Amino acid sequence: MTESKHTPWVRHLDAIGDELMRLSIACDLRLRDPGVIDRILKNDDTVCGTRNPIGFQKLQSLVKATFSSVNKSVDRIGLEETQQITQAIIERLDRNRAIGGTGPKQ
Secondary structure, three states, X not given: OOOOOOHHHHHHHHHHXXXXXXXXXXXXXXXXXXXXXXXXXXXXXXXXXXXXXXXXXXXXXXXXHHHHHHHHHHHHHOHHXXXXXXXXXXXXXXXXXXXXXXXXXX
């Protein structure tokens, strides 16, 4: 887990990141590819490599909720701290995805 004096925010955002990764794997898509988030928000499930209507709906809801959580984090702990936390989470998730799974938190 990321080091921060804002442990509750780290835990919260880390859990969101983990679930986004699980759902993106279940739907066979890469969230950080260009246009993917927009297509999810527009309810375009053809962005998925695997048909998974339930997984896609969960993913769409979580993507929307993620924006809200990140904005709240910025309001409460500041932009710089939120960026540091989210960048560390992204790096961890990228490492885990590269080795083929959700893997243990590091």
